[in-house]
Amino acid sequence: METESLNRKNSSRKSSIVNGNGDASTKLTNGDGDNGGGDDAGGGEVTLKAKMSLLNGCTVIVGSIIGSGIFVSPTGVLMYTGSVNLALIVWVLSGLFSMVGAYCYAELGTMITKSGADYAYIMETFGPFMAFIRLWIECMIVRPCSQAIVALTFSTYVLKPFFPECTPPEDASRLLAVCCILVLTLINCWDVKWATAVQDIFTYAKLFALFIIIATGMYQLYMGNVKYFTFDNSDTKVTSLALSFYSGLFAYNGWNYLNFIIEELKDPVKNLPRAIAISCTLVTVVYVLANVSFYTILSPEEVLGSSAVAVTYAERAFGMLAWTIPVFVALSTFGAVNGILLTSSRLFYAGANEGQMPEILTMIQIQRFTPTPAVLAMAFLSMLYLTVSDIFALINYVGFATWLSIGVAVLCLPWLRWAQPNLPRPIRVPLVFPIVYLIATIFVTVVPMYASPVETGYGILMILSSIPVYAVFIAWKNKPIWFQKSMGGITQALQKLMMVVRPKASSK
Numbered sequence: 001m002e003t004e005s006l007n008r009k010n011s012s013r014k015s016s017i018v019n020g021n022g023d024a025s026t027k028l029t030n031g032d033g034d035n036g037g038g039d040d041a042g043g044g045e046v047t048l049k050a051k052m053s054l055l056n057g058c059t060v061i062v063g064s065i066i067g068s069g070i071f072v073s074p075t076g077v078l079m080y081t082g083s084v085n086l087a088l089i090v091w092v093l094s095g096l097f098s099m100v101g102a103y104c105y106a107e108l109g110t111m112i113t114k115s116g117a118d119y120a121y122i123m124e125t126f127g128p129f130m131a132f133i134r135l136w137i138e139c140m141i142v143r144p145c146s147q148a149i150v151a152l153t154f155s156t157y158v159l160k161p162f163f164p165e166c167t168p169p170e171d172a173s174r175l176l177a178v179c180c181i182l183v184l185t186l187i188n189c190w191d192v193k194w195a196t197a198v199q200d201i202f203t204y205a206k207l208f209a210l211f212i213i214i215a216t217g218m219y220q221l222y223m224g225n226v227k228y229f230t231f232d233n234s235d236t237k238v239t240s241l242a243l244s245f246y247s248g249l250f251a252y253n254g255w256n257y258l259n260f261i262i263e264e265l266k267d268p269v270k271n272l273p274r275a276i277a278i279s280c281t282l283v284t285v286v287y288v289l290a291n292v293s294f295y296t297i298l299s300p301e302e303v304l305g306s307s308a309v310a311v312t313y314a315e316r317a318f319g320m321l322a323w324t325i326p327v328f329v330a331l332s333t334f335g336a337v338n339g340i341l342l343t344s345s346r347l348f349y350a351g352a353n354e355g356q357m358p359e360i361l362t363m364i365q366i367q368r369f370t371p372t373p374a375v376l377a378m379a380f381l382s383m384l385y386l387t388v389s390d391i392f393a394l395i396n397y398v399g400f401a402t403w404l405s406i407g408v409a410v411l412c413l414p415w416l417r418w419a420q421p422n423l424p425r426p427i428r429v430p431l432v433f434p435i436v437y438l439i440a441t442i443f444v445t446v447v448p449m450y451a452s453p454v455e456t457g458y459g460i461l462m463i464l465s466s467i468p469v470y471a472v473f474i475a476w477k478n479k480p481i482w483f484q485k486s487m488g489g490i491t492q493a494l495q496k497l498m499m500v501v502r503p504k505a506s507s508k
Contacts, residue, residue, distance in 0.1 A: 052265045056196040057258050057275035058282075060339060063203040064254035065283050067150050067336030070210070070290055075304050076247025082235035084228050084295050087244070091291055094248030095284030100437045102255045102280050103429055104410045106273040109259045110426040111416070113268060116350025117259035118409030123354055125412040125419075129470060134405045135351045136466035142402055143344040144381035147337055151177035151382065154333035157326045174386050184338045185379040188345065189365070189372045192264060195342050202335025209328030210286050213310065216317050217293020225296045233300075242447035249403065249444065251287065255280055256406065260343040260350075269426040341378055348374035356474055360491050363500035372498050400445050401459045407441030410434050 052060070081087045105117070114120040119138070123131035155176035159168035188195045235241075258275055262268050265275075294309055297316050306312040314325040349371040352361030365372040413434045416423060449456040495501070 052192070052196055054266075054271045054274055056200065057265055057271055058279050059200045059203040060196070060342065061255060061258050061275060061279035062207070062283055063199045063335045064257040064339035064343065065252055065279070066203075066206050066210070066286070067153075067254075067333055070251060070287055070310075074251070074291060074294065074309055075306070076250075077244045078300060078303055080235065080240045080244035080247065082233040082240075083231045084300060085231045086234045086236075088229075088288060088291055090241070090244045090248050091288050092284070094245060094252055095280070095287060097245075097249065097437070097440055098252040098255045099277075099280045099284065100433050100440075101406060101410060102276040103273075104413050104434050104437060105256050105259050106276050107425060107427045107429045108409070108413055109262050109272050110269045111423055113262055114350060114353075116347055116353075117256055117262075118406060118412075119347060119350055121409050121412040122405075125415050126408070128354065128356065128474070130408070131354070132351075132356050132470050132474065133463060133466045134408070135347070135356055136469065137401050137405060137463060139344070139348055139351065139357075140381070141462055143340060143347070144378065144385050147181070147340045147344070147378070147382040148177070148385040150333050150336045150340065151180045152386070154180050154330050154337060157330040157333065160326045161323060177386055178383055180334060180337055181341070181379050181382055184334075184341050185375055187338070188341055188375045189370055190368055192370060195338060198338050199335060199342065202331050202338065205328060206332035206335060207286070209325065209332065210290050213293050213313065213317075214286070214289045217289065217296050220293070220296035220317075228295045228299055239447055239451040242444055243451055245444050246400075246448055252283065253402070254339065255283075257339060257343040260346045264346075273427055341375065341382075345371055345374040345378045348377050358487075358491070359502075360494045360500070362502050363495060363498075364503050365498065365500050367499065372500055373494065376498075400448055400456055401463055403441060404445050407438060407445065410437050410441070 077090050078084070078087045081090055108121045109117070112120055112124050116123075119131055119135050122134050152173055155173040156168055158176060159172060162168070184195075184198070187198055255276070258265065258272065258279075262272060265271055294303060294313050298306075298309070298313055302312060303309055310325050310329065311322070314322040318324070348357055348361045351357040352359065352374070361371070361374045361377060363373055364370065411434070413429065414431055417431070
């Protein structure tokens with residue numbers, strides 16, 4: 001096959017070695033090789049490189065979790081709880097819930113060391129069909145929609161100072177969102193170190209903005225501004241509490257993103273659990289303190305009536321310097337777009353490695369060692385969703401499916417303890433943690449089905465749409481020869497255009 005020939009031709013020129021620290025490096029070899037023959041002589045490999053440190057891992061998680069939500073709209077939790085104190089309790093419990101899930105993922109991530117996170121865990125545990133459903137929902141709907149929304153938020157806040165009295169033009173916002181995605185696509189295609197550097201810088205920027213808000217809030221607490229911290233008007237109905245957790249957990253979404261790129265993390269057995277513990281603790285503390293700060297100045301009515309709570313807070317607290325908050329929101333969302341792109345492209349890559357995505361998405365750029373086709377695919381889908389007007393509804397419809405999928409991934413942990421007890425487990429989580437997480441997952445997915453049947457119904461339809469796709473493109477093995485040749489030709493053309501080859505582990 002011509003594609004294989006191109007793979008071998010490029011592989012003969014480069015090979016990878018791994019040093020004692022787990023850092024991948026490359027060396028040039030001649031066509032004959034120096035190893036005395038054999039299958040591997042001169043064959044080399046092109047793979048994803050382990051370039052990410054513990055600090056990089058922490059910033060990926062923190063940068064992916066903290067996007068626009070905490071700055072723009074923490075109203076959802078308050079809307080369903082009714083009181084400030086109950087809302088703060090939900091924020092704390094949502095953070096603890098995410099920590100428990102992340103702790104379970106630490107065992108899974110060090111036991112199944114493949115990029116793809118919960119997709120890889122479900123594939124290993126429950127097989128290709130269940131894994132494909134997870135892959136379909138995440139790759140085709142959740143991640144591209146999320147990235148499009150965050151990019152639009154970035155462009156809106158960048159343009160806001162130029163349109164102080166009105167909403168920025170929709171077309172201008174979309175064009176700037178496209179520019180944001182394209183710039184970050186270039187960075188992620190060029191070098192993983194560049195992408196993680198962007199993540200580091202913008203994570204620091206958003207944390208700085210939050211610390212400013214928290215510092216002024218703590219000062220207000222010191223001055224005795226606590227009149228809004230009550231349980232008055234609390235709504236303790238089960239359906240309301242479940243929907244409030246829905247909003248809180250959405251703000252914490254992203255704690256599992258580092259698992260998607262575990263192959264690029266140095267010493268993952270040591271650094272993965274450390275990064276998860278540091279990041280989730282930091283985000284929970286920051287989120288709770290930021291909410292406390294908001295309520296030292298803003299009344300519940302003001303919070304519910306504001307579409308941008310942080311901006312409203314800044315206008316009251318900072319006066320002439322209130323313009324700085326839209327700038328920091330833009331920085332925050334820029335980093336969040338990068339975090340989504342960095343991790344989501346690896347999910348495409350992981351799915352393609354399992355034969356559940358087009359072959360071209362398995363391939364690595366031979367000079368930059370980045371999954372260029374997967375990055376470009378994610379960017380293309382995100383820009384495609386920028387043409388849709390009601391993306392927020394799509395995210396709401398599929399939100400319950402996201403947490404259901406993560407719950408299924410956590411179920412892999414006790415299942416594998418029973419089915420494959422001899423698998424190496426560098427980290428061994430007490431079974432009480434996945435059990436508690438699964439019970440909580442049932443609560444936050446089943447109860448909203450009763451409270452919001454329309455949105456849940458659309459989410460179920462989106463899940464079911466994966467079945468015919470799986471049947472036609474994956475389960476059906478005896479496809480016509482003309483179809484196979486056409487796909488092979490397209491793959492080869494794209495391979496030459498982007499100068500990409502399959503890594504050795506992916507070659508069949």
